[in-house]
Amino acid sequence: MATSRNQNTEASMKKVVYHQFGERDVLQVTSAEIPEPQQGEVLIRVHGAGLNPIDWKTRSGLGFVAQQIEEALPWTPGYDVAGEVVATGQGVNTLAPGDRVMGLIGFPLNGGGYSEYAIATADELAVVPEELDLVTAGALPLAALTAWQALFEVASLEEGQKILVHAGAGGVGHFAVQFALARGAHVIATASAGNRDFLSELGVHEVIDYTTTDFADECFGLDVVLDLVGGETGKRSLRTLGEGGMLVTIPTVTADEVVSAAEEQGLRAHGITVRPDIFHLDEIAELVEDGEVRVQVEQVFTLDQAKQAHERLETGHVQGKLVLDCRGEA
Known part of the structure; x- marks a missing residue:
């Protein structure tokens, strides 16, 4: 059964976008309507959004993704998210509001992770182990x-x-x-x-x-x-x-x-080019749950600090991962 969003109907969210390729200053925080999940989709309130080298390279206009999205700007970067399910679209019966999830979403052409709320397909999302907080989990997928x-x-x-x-x-x-x-x-x-x-x-x-x-x-x-x-x-x-x-x-x-x-x-x-795979993510989550794997986060930034986060990311010498805490004031 679909669960429609109600408490957020007139609400807006913050997200990071860029309207053109370039240096870090093209990253802007803007306001947008919270999207509705469609058939097979899930709306997530994002807690953590991981940063990856592909994020700054694409922002700079480099690589395959940049070539593909050039005509689709403005664009919101970010493929790694972890957070809480807020609503589900028609046909989603594996997840429900309140579930703690993480995934490699919108890869490679949709992105959307640097945002207070994000849309994912249900088959992109795995359950986050209780041992892992949701901001840290955003570093993983x-x-x-x-x-x-x-x-x-x-x-x-x-x-x-x-x-x-x-x-x-x-x-x-x-x-x-x-x-x-x-x-x-x-x-x-x-x-x-x-x-x-x-x-x-x-x-x-x-x-x-x-x-x-x-x-x-x-x-x-x-x-x-x-x-x-x-x-x-x-x-x-x-x-x-x-x-x-x-x-x-x-x-x-x-x-x-x-x-x-x-x-x-x-x-x-x-x-190798990575691909989403929740079966692999589930296996990885089990290793985290068993204490065999830890997720190292060097630094956490807010959405408003996306430029600073990219500055650190571009050094290429991060210990573990960088994460955006996307929870804002809510």
Whole structure:
């Protein structure tokens, strides 16, 4: 049975939009009507909206999404949300108002996460474990799904294998090292010295300070490399692979050159584009619930601080994730 919104009928919400591509100052906070969920849709009061590198790259006019949405501006960024179901549209029988949910929504062309309220389809949403507050949960979907799909769908990581994760303390990286550890792999990660203790706390077996040590001299015979840096780092990582090993590269802008370099050397490398998958999200939620995975949030910003959040995001040196607390005054 559909549940219609009533208390919000005349209400408005705040959301972040940009009318053109550019620097951080194109991000504006504006007021809009709270949308009604349609067939198969859910209206969420957003508590946390995660920030991801694709957000600032798209805002800058870079990449596939920017090409696709250029004629559809103004646009609200944000694919990661967690919050509370407010209303459901016709045909939604798996969720009800009050449910605590998270998901990778509107990916890749609709976005909409940087907002007090967001529309998602019911099949994009998983239930948030009670152990996780909803602002923190907003940090999880895109980065965790990227790590999960790279390790287990593409690389088929197994217990006892050796894996190197570049940028192990970052958004995707800190999930990847934890998933690999949970699977029983031997985990090596590159990071700056300032992140050594953080990664050691997560259980990483070996941390290589990329500012002082050449990982290619330290690693050999690896089963899997998860390349979250791309470019020359990805290509140099190929020499660390053992027979039958595989490199999975995430940055799309250099994926083709890394994969081509692997093919020239008779090695295996693949790029990956994340996709929504609530079955994977449910499995990840179970690991969080069991205490095997933690969600590291370096800093929380308000919607009004979206520009500052993007400034931090663009440094590329965030420990874990950044999140917008979208709850406003309500």
